[in-house]
Amino acid sequence: MSSATRYFRLIGSLGRYALARELSFRGNFLAKVSVEVLWLGILLAFYRTIFARTSSIAEWSEPQYLFFVGCFFALNGLIETLFLENCDGFAELVRTGDLDFLLLKPIDEQFLITCRRVDWSTAPNVVMGAAVMVLSLWQMHWAFEPARIVAFFVSFACGVMIAYCFMLMLTSVSVWMVRNQGLMEMWWLFSSLARYPKEIFSHTWADPIGRFFTYILPILLVVNVPSQAMVRILDWRMVGFTLLATIVLFWVSRKFFQKALRSYRSASS
Amino acid sequence: MTPPELATAAPSEMEVPAFSMPVESNPAGFAATLRKYTKIFRASLVERLTYRADFLFSTLLRFLPMLTTILLWQAIYATATPDETSTPGHKRLSGFQFDEMIAYLLMVNISRMFSSMPGLAGGIARDIREGTIKKYLLQPLDLIGYLLSYRVAHKVSYIISSALPYAVLFFICRGFFRGHVPTEPTVWLAFATSLVLAFAVGFFFEASVGMVGFWFLEVTSILYIVMTLNFFISGHMFPLDLLPRPWSTILKSLPFQYMAYFPAVIFLGKVRGAALAYGLLLQLCWAGVFICLARWLYRRGLRRYSAYGG
Secondary structure (H helix, E strand, O other): OHHHHHHHHHHHHHHHHHHHHHHOOHHHHHHHHHHHHHHHHHHHHHHHHHHOOOOEEOOEEHHHHHHHHHHHHHHHHHHHHHHHHHHHOHHHHHHHOOHHHHHOOOOOHHHHHHHOOOOHHHHHHHHHHHHHHHHHHHHOOOOOOHHHHHHHHHHHHHHHHHHHHHHHHHHHHHHOOOOOOOHHHHHHHHHHHHHOOHHHOOOOOOHHHHHHHHHHOOOOHHHHHHHHHHHOOOOHHHHHHHHHHHHHHHHHHHHHHHHHHHOOOOOOO | OOOOOHHHHOHHHOOOOOOOOOOOOOOOOHHHHHHHHHHHHHHHHHHHHOOHHHHHHHHHHHHHHHHHHHHHHHHHHHHOOOOOOOEOOEOEEOOEEHHHHHHHHHHHHHHHHHHOOOOHHHHHHHHHHHOOOHHHHHOOOOHHHHHHHHHHHHHHHHHHHHHHHHHHHHHHOHHHHOOOOOOOHHHHHHHHHHHHHHHHHHHHHHHHHHHHHHOOOOOHHHHHHHHHHHHHHOOOOOOHHHOOHHHHHHHHOOHHHHHOHHHHHHHOOOOOHHHHHHHHHHHHHHHHHHHHHHHHHHHHHHHHOOOOOO
């Protein structure tokens, strides 16, 4: 238990340190936030343009789809705040051999490597995404249901963890691959799968691909299950499966990461 | 998360080894020459294949966004209310059938292959900030000229090395192009011209943004805003025709459409005849405007430049 409190205290101090650093470059912070606001605006413009032509996409009605967009934006924002910058720096740590200094610290390597910096500039995305979600709930006259809220928060947390596990595995690959492509790009490409409702895969030739990314590499669960639970059908079996997938994936990705670390040859340090 | 400039991750960044050709002094004849060039070929190939895992992996990942895009538009076309001009079985949205829409979204990648300039503006701004721009002032070398020739070489190697993955992608998606590949040589010529001009517009536009570094030391944030906006207003996300009336007209009169939208619609035969000639002329004019703007900003900027650091 004391080790758990130690990690919480560490997260707290790392977060405070990052915030202090971020606030010493306030102009830069505001600029970064305004880019994110602009990007949300573009996503909403895209959504409006499409829904000017149709009343539903893959069985998602307009307000339901808006909720999906908000959920995606918030979830992605949280991942970027907590993990993306850290994972992006990993390849460089391996290349320069600076990873040695992190490995020497008396703390879990995975925690230190993936959580050491908090990127506060994307934290407002969580709030903006939440605002979009609330707006869509208001638009669809959502009836308050505590069960849905519970299911949403559980599967949202699982979604963040699943995404984190995939990011961790993509990050680990850079130990073996010479000259890794930037993780940012790889993450952008891979997470494009989670950007749209998974129903776009069904009833077409892509159905097996959709199943593959739901049950084998479950990236499609990430935004779909929380959105689904909140505004469409609340299927506890799916929420349960997401929970199970999160646990399995966490174990697999941790093993994978440790295997990668064992192959690290500490070059040029 | 805003879209990263994907072209930076392209195999373009891999440097092509420069082999200097040894002068042939051994008169052993054809066999020796052949052996020598085979060796060079093998060495180059090995150098290329060092990054094979990485290359294959990223190529594989690159297909994913295209897959979801196709599926998304399929879902949209399944329920959308078509234009009045649509014929049964050929649903059109703002004049685009489903296969044309996908062909458009694929062709936009080709436009961006020419017009995207990863790292150009940021590099200029860094040179200004760190004072390394001095090297262009001390030598008989023009900054813009140097960067232009560097960029052309970069683009050539990028286009050659990404030809194979793109060929595979287009081959898989060949069904969407059925009946939309231009048959007239003039359309091909216009398409090629618009791609070259897209390169010019993209290059000089970004160079101009980089020159802003003479006035503001930190331009990365401006750059991010411009690039994010460009993703939308250049027609990279969807054809500009889909936007409601005032917006589509406004965006089509801005220069950004020439970096993605315009070459793609030429290929699909959406602009023809006088409109095509007029469009190309306007694209040429915009290229000219940005050439002058970059030059002017450079000249004005140098007057302000006080050579810190370096």
